[in-house]
Amino acid sequence: MKKLFLLITLQIVNLAFGQSKFPDYLQGTWKMENKEIYEHWDKMNSQILKGFSYKLKNGQMEISEHLEISQRNNQTIYTASVINQNNGKEIRFKLTKTDSTFVFENPAHDFPKKISYQKLSDNEIFVQVSDGKQKGFSYKMTKQNIKDTTVANPNYDKTLADKLGGDDYGMKSYFLVILKTGTNKTTDKALINESFRGHLDNINKLVEEGKLIVAGPLGKNKNNYRGIFILNNIKNIEEAKELLQTDLAIKNQLLDYEIFTWYGSAALPEYLPFSDKIWKLNP
Known part of the structure; x- marks a missing residue:
């Protein structure tokens, strides 16, 4: 009986702590399958991930969207700001589900109303963008093996980069x-x-x-x-x-x-x- 109680207790603990309410695994650079479209995320601290979407054209980076996932007032918020849309206004989506998939929703927004990130493995995620019903699109992204900037740039000064709030690209x-x-x-x-x-x-x-x-x-x-x-x-x-x-x-x-x-x-x-x-x- 004691063993059974211990097993049940351990399962409860695993459920409580094994499912993070913050998608730390997004940290890094991800590439959309079959397209030169990327998302890059940096973990600023235990409560904030900052990211951006970009395309590569002729080797040049074109930023299309700024992103953030942050924990505020016991809520996890996904914020997106699309360049040259909505006068730079940020659109916020509230986390509504956190099992194997992180689901963020904003029912008041026209499109999208729902954005989800599903972790398939350490190197693959599945992203869905929709109106919460039939309209939408989805794609798989693969984590890129980006060379560490401390090796790629011999002049890298981590103290200065942290002070200025620079990401991996400075x-x-x-x-x-x-x-x-x-x-x-x-x-x-x-x-x-x-x-x-x-x-x-x-x-x-x-x-x-x-x-x-x-x-x-x-x-x-x-x-x-x-x-x-x-x-x-x-x-x-x-x-x-x-x-x-x-x-x-x-x-x-x-x-x-x-x-x-x-x-x-x-x-x-x-x-x-x-x-x-x-x-x-x-x-």
Whole structure:
């Protein structure tokens, strides 16, 4: 009887702890069967996987989608942001099933409503994307044997890469903001001067906080684009939009913006200390 009780207890423990609620096995690079389409995932910590989808064309990487799986408030969330779609808006899917297959769902989204990852083996996964009914597609992906960057790059500095948040390719996600003429057509010079003075002051403030790493005007163009920002260390598009409202010119609608996710070198912020040594006049 004691042996039977022990066996039952062990089975319960295995069920409780053997089925992870976080798909750590996705870490690495995966290739779609018969196509030059890939997914790459990095484990940032015990609660966050960051990834991206890309194609290889003539040996060049073309990023199509930024991905994240994270545990928040006792929930596991799959976040996807497709480049040049939805104005960079993130679409979130909640984990609803975790046996041999991780199923993420968002019933309110048009398509897809359901994304699932099934682990077939250590080197194979099966992905399904659907509306939860009949419409959808599926494919198998195989894990790629990517050479360790510490061997491939003799100059690799892990401490620096970790500090800057770089992935295996030395890259990270930013938010690219294109500023454009706003809807406020006021001729009130006092308001205009105050707003754009606040605009410049806010730029300096965000740089000091490490949240803005590139800012500058654009030349005259037919789209009424006025300038660009590249935002750094921002969790999601909602936070980016909230941050932009601290800009007085945007708040007063003298400037408007379009926002996109952008994948670039994690070393980009490293130029900032030098930029402070080369200007003679402060605008």
